[in-house]
Amino acid sequence: MFEVRDKPEMVERALLVRICADRREEEEDASLLEELGELVSTLGIGVAESLLVFTRSLHKKYLCGTGKAAEVVELARAHECDCIVFDNMFLPSQQRNWEELADMCVIDREEVILDIFSKRAQTREARLQVDLARMQYSLPRLTRMWGHLDREGGGGKGGGGASRGMGEQQIEVDRRLARTRIDQCKRELAEVRKQRDTRRKEREKQSTPCAAIAGYTNAGKSTLLNQISGADIMAKDMLFATLDTTTRAIELPDGQPLLLTDTVGFVRNLPHRLVEAFKATLEESVLADFIIHVLDASSPEIEKFYKTTMEVLEELGAGDKPVITVLNKIDALNDPVKLAGLEVSFPNTISVSAKTGEGMDTLMARCSEMLADRVTTRTYRIPQSRGDIPGLLHRDAKVLSTEYEGNDMLLTAIVPAAIAGKIAEFCVDA
Template identity: 40%
Template sequence: MKNVMIENREDAEKVLLVIINFKKGKARWNVDEDLNEMRELIVACGGEVVEQVVYPVAKPTAGYLISESRVKDIADLCRAKTIDTVIFSHDLKGSQQRNLEDVIKTKIIDRTQLILDIFAKHASSKEGKMQVELAQLEYLLPRLVGKGIELSRLGGGIGTLGPGETKLEVDRRRISQRIVKLKRNLNEVASQRALKRKQRKNKGVPAFSLVGYTNAGKSTLLNALTQAGQVTRNGLFTTLDSLSRQLVLPNHQRIVLSDTVGFMHDLPHHLIEAFHATLEDVREADILLHVMDVSHPYFRHLRESVEEVLKELESFDKVTILVINKIDKLEDREWLKGFQKGFDHAVCISAKTGENIPGLLEKISEMLSSLIVEIDVEIPITRMDLVSLAHEEGEVYSVKYYAKTINIRAAVPKCVAGRFYK
C-alpha cells in the first residue's frame, strides 16, 4: 500500500482518497491524472486529502469493488488517522457502498457523488438548483433498494449536500414523484429557452457557444469579449448556468456568445441528462468555440474528453474553433505553431491578458462567412418584411419590383435564408 501524507488544514473534512487503477480498459487516464483530478474535486468540495492510496484492481469484486484485505487496510488507516470520509475514484454500486461503510465505519463517497456535491455547492439559479436536485435524486433512487430510510444517518459534509435530510428521508415513491415534477418544471424552462433561441434565430443573429473542460477559461473569455461580469475562479465547475451576451465584431457583425457548464471526463450520465436545458445552447449553436487550457499538463486528454461529451450532445460535427488558451503561462511557445497547424481552425490566445483577442475576433468573422449564403428569389409583392430582413441581416445586391413579385438578390445568414423560400 502506497501512503502519502499531504496537507494539513484544521477545519476541513479529513478525506482518505482511494484511487482504483484498473489494469484493463482505462488506458487513456493514468494514475497521476486521476489523482490530480480527484484531489481538485475534493478541494472544490471543501475536503482535505489526508491520505491517498492507489489500488491496482485486476477484477472488481461484487461485494466491495476491492478485495476484503484492502478494505481492512482502509479501516485500520481510517482509525489511525481519524478519517471522516473515504472517497473512491471509481463509482460504487449501492450495495458496495453499504458494505464498505459497514466495515470501514466512515462515510463512503464515489466520484459521481463528489461531482454532484460540487454542483450542489455551486448551483445558484433556480434552474441550476433544479437540475442538480434531479441528478442527485436519479443517482439516489436505485440506491434506495433494500436500504430503508436511513440515508441521513451519516450526518453532514461531503456527499450530503443538495436534496437535504428531510427530502432524503422520504420514500421511493415520493422521490419518484419529485423527479417527475422536476422534469416537468425543467421542460418548461427548456421551452422558454427554445422560444428565446427561436426569436434570436428569426432575427438572423448567429449563435456561438463556448465549450471546454472545466477551468479552461470559458467565462474569462466571455468577460474579455463582452464584459459580461461572469464569475471566474481557479477551481472546478464554477459556472453551472448558461449566460448569453451579444458581441459586435470589429466589422459590425453581431453574434450571440453563450457560456455554459464545463465538461469533464466520464461525466456522470445523470448530470448530462439533468442539464439538458442548459446544454441545449451548445446543441443549438451555429459555431462552437472550444476553449482549451494549453498550460494543463494533460491538455490533449482533456480535449479528447470534451470531444466525447460533444459526441454525447450530438454536437461533435459542428464547425468548431479551437481556442488555445492560457498561452501566457507557457515558458516555451515554439511548439505551438506546429500544434496549431494540426487543426482546421485554431487560435492561440490568453483570455486573461488579452493577448491575441483581435486574432480570435478575426477568426470569428472569417467563420461567419461560412454561415452566409447567397439568395436569388422571387417573393410575393406583399412581403416587404422580407426586403427589410435582407437589408437588416445581409448584404443586398439588388431588389427588383414586378407587378406581383419582388426579386431579391442578397447574401444572408444561413439561419434566415429558409424564410425567403417559404
C-alpha cells in the same frame, strides 16, 4: 419530507482512493485521482492522502479484495479521516458495503460532482437539473438509510390484530416522495425548456447567429467570454466555477452580431445521468452555428481533455458542428517550443490569453470567417419615398456610410442574407 443526505457538509478530512485493475493505465489513474483531489478541495474538504489500489480483477463486494479493503479502512483511521472518497463509481450495494466496513462516510466520484453542482447552481433551471440528478442518484441508495425504523402501524378500526395491515416502512414513504419529486422536476424542466425554445425562436426570427464556448472545466471559458464581451461572469481558478449558461451579444469585425454562450465545463468520467440532466443547458452546443472549443495550453493533460470534450459533444449530438479550437492560457505556458508543438498537434488553432487579451483580434476575425456566407457588403440607392429602408438597415444591418445624391440616399451597409433579398431592387453594386 424526503431529503437527500448532504454528506460532504459533515466531512472535514478525507482519504482519496482509486481502485485500478490494470497497471498499464497507472499514469491515467494517477491523473484521475489528482483531478478528484481538485474536486474534493472545491467542496472545502481537506485531503489527508491519495491512494491508488491495484487489484488483479474487480470484485463484486468492494471492487477490490477484502484484505485490500481492510488496509484502506485502517489507513483512513490512521489519518483520523471522517470520509473515504473513491474516484470509482459505485453500485448502491458496494457503497453500503464500504460504509459498513469502515463505519464512516463513503462517497464516490459521482456524488462529489453532484454536491459541487448543488452548491454552484444559481438559476432555477440549473437547480432543477441538480435536484433531478441527485434524486435519481439517491433513490436506489435509500435501502439502509432508514434501517433503524420499525414499520408504521396499520390503520384498521377495532382492536383486533387481524384487522390491522402491516403499514408502510419509512423507506417506502421516502421512495414514493422521491419519485414524486423526480416527476415534478421533469415536469418543471419541460416547462423551462419550452421557455428556452420560445426565446430561441425569437432569436432565430432575428437571424442572429450563435456560438457556444465549450471545453474542459477550468480551461478559461468564462474568462474568454468576459474578455470578448466585457461581461462580469464569475471566473475563478477552480473546477466547475460556471454551472449556469450565460449568453452575451457581441459585434464581429464585419459588423455582424453574434450571441456567445458560456457552457458548463466537462470532466473525464462525467456521470451519464449528469449529461442527461444538463442536456437543456448543454444543448446550446447542439443548436449553435459553431463551437469555440477552449483548451488549457498550460495543462499537461491537454490531449486527454480535448478527447473528453469531443466525446461529450458527440454524445450530445454536436459532433458535426464547425469548431474553432482555441489554445488558451498561453501567458501561463512560457514555453514557445511547446506552444509551437501544440499548434502542430491541433491544426487550425488560435493561441490566445483570455487573461491578457492576446489573440482576441484573431479569434474574432475567425468567427467572422465562420459566418461569412451570412452577410455581404452592399450599396443601396434609396429614394426619399422609401424612408422605411434606411430604418430597416439601421436596425438589422451595420451601416458603414451614408451619402446624398440629388433626392436619393446612397447607403453602404453590411447586410445579413435574411434581409438582402427584401431590398435587392435598391442595390446598385450587385
